[in-house]
Amino acid sequence: MKIASMFFETKKEMPKDAEMISHKLLIKGGYVSLSSSGVYAYLPLFLRVYKKVEKIIIEEMDRIGGQQLLLPVLTPKELWDETGRWNDFGSEMFRLKDRKDRDYALCPTHEEVITDIARKSIRSYKQLPQIWYQIQTKFRDEPRPRSGLLRVRQFEMKDSYSLDTNTSNLERAYNKHREAYIRMFKRLGIDLTIVEAASGLMGGAKSEEFMAISDSGEDRIALCNKCDYSSNMEVADTKSNDYNFEDSELKEIHTPVKGDVETVSDYLNEDRKRFIKSILIITDNKPVFLLVPGERDIEEKKIELIFGEKFRYANDKEINQYTGADKGYISPINLDIKVYADTSLKDAKGMISGANKNDFHIKGINIKRDMKDIEFVNIKTVRENDNCPVCDSGKLLIKKCIEIGHIFQLGTKYSASMKAMYLDNNGKEKPIVMGSYGIGLGRVISTIIEQHNDENGIIWPISIAPFSIIIIPLNIKNEKIMNKAEELYALLKKDHEVMLDDRDLRAGNKFKDADLTGIPVRIIIGKKFIETNEIEISIRNSTEKITVKPTDLLNVVNEIIEDKKGLCKID
RNA sequence: CGGGGCGUAGCGCAGCCCGGUUAGCGCGCCUGCUUUGGGAGCAGGAAGCCGCAGGUUCAAAUCCUGCCGCCCCGACCA
Secondary structure (H helix, E strand, O other), X not given: OEHHHOOOOOOOOOOOOOOOHHHHHHHHOOOEEEEEOOEEEEOHHHHHHHHHHHHHHHHHHHXXXXXXXXXXXXXXXXHHHOXXXXXXXXXXXEEEEOOOOOEEEEOOOOHHHHHHHHHHHOXXXXXXXXXXXXXXXXXXXXXXXXXXXXXXXXXXXXXXXXXXXXXXXXXXXXXXXXXXXXXXXXXOOOOOEEEEOOOHHHOOOOEEEXXXXXXXXXXXXXXXXXXXXXXXOOOOOXXXXXXEOXXXXXEEEEOOOOOOHHHXXXXXXXXXXXXXXXXXXXXXXEEEEEEEEOOOOEOHHHHHHHHHHHOEEOOHHHHHHHHOOOOOOOOOOOOOOEEEEEHHHOOOEOEEEEEEEXXXXXXXXXXXXXXXXXXXXXXXXXXXXXXXXXXXXXXXXXXXXXXXXXXXXXXXXXXXXXXXXXXXXXXXXXXXXXXXXXXEHHHHHHHHHHHOEEOOEEOOOOOOOOOOEEEEEOOXXXXXXXXXXXXXHHHHHOOOOXXXXXXXXXXXXXXXXXXXXXXXXXXXXXXXXXXXXXXXXEEOOOOOEEEEOHHHHHHHHHHHHHHHHHHOOXX
């Protein structure tokens, strides 16, 4: 396309509201335009990138036997009531009423819709397995949209759903998706890590997230420096069973120092490792004790995974009422309160915690001996340099990252509550076993920019660049230059996506725009062409300049592009 | 929802404390000329409900009240 007549509008200055590099470049390069908080218009240049991403996703989904469909975005309340998510989604769901005053939701995700379709069409095991997917706009009323396209209220998502007869078939569908995702992201030029994740509002058993490591990401993951262990901090674990001290009788000790574990351990001159932090929370109006090693804190996310968002910390009055002592002097010892202890405390012996009596602690605690109603769960914080929970000598690294894909083994959560059943080969009715798999297209594109940019702008991998080539005639008033530019444009256009910068601007402007918008291959026709009949080719992510004769140009350009394509190719 | 910041021309900003000409500046835009290898120069020009509503005042972009919008930091997700 010829730029002079295109919708091509870059900005000279960085947008003041943007913080993240991808956000800045998307705005500055004229790719997107903010409509309202968390809602963006995709401008022509962006849509070209978007379509390419979409194409790669579709190709890989089709490869694993996915069938594309398109589900409605406008859905009645009744559908969501069946799974209880009309309530569960809370204010994150966009809701509206029709003229008859009936409630509707703009879909934040499509499990209910797909399950509804499944129950209407699937009858027999002979119709399974199925993989259905769509690329569709989702609506989520995020509390705080931010970071350009990373966190928005309206966004496009590739969501697929697998329908299977049993769990092992579900696993197969899940693994197919996993492989497809790896291929897609490779083709998109994204460097990523797959981590173990929490399922959250989706429910279900296993889930993994596709994380692109980036300092501007909102998530944190723990990675082992030796083996391939990687996990979202929400579920990360560490090996630390060194709380197995000498066993002894319980004994009260006088600790007239008010304060936390640090204060008391200093006073007693005891290692912090010997302490158990006892924290009282209230959930369902009942008190529950949480126990973690004294040297660690509670990871609130993990608590939420166990109790939902219904838990809260007990206040001073409640602490006293349930334990008979003040904060700092409590523990589950001799109390009839349910205990959730961190897994690392499983074999803990010779430990110290509160005596449920002000100014006293108790020592010699043997968890298994002294606590009755106890369950061991992973609730402690994980830190950089902790031991890997899997291998022998690995240490954990903590990294920030962007979540671009998430795959879930849902199981029968939706099919059971919505009665999506099939008849097995014994004529017995069973719920369909489901999986759900998402990729955020806007996040994918932002991530690519985060991972491929320099101080001058975006550096698109050729697989998704809006155009592969930009021809820059440096002086459009010079006939010889302009004729050659038009000639090359016509020639290259046959096999490539080409932009011709036919604007009457000086060289600097054109170079800046070419850099900013990130077009991979640049063909410059300028003074050199007039003087020596030579044309210059430069490549966006290198400083190398290639000078060619016009007759060789086509071959050289083809080679460069083939070479670039190779980087994103698979198989 | 808690904390912070900002709304003045398409973009980036000054003016606001301390009310008082015709509301400025840079970029962009339009016209003409010159210029053409890293965001050119000169000349002329268009463009503003100073976020909205109310109040104080002879007089409000400026002071007061309320509201709205946008961004950033926290709790949530693709």
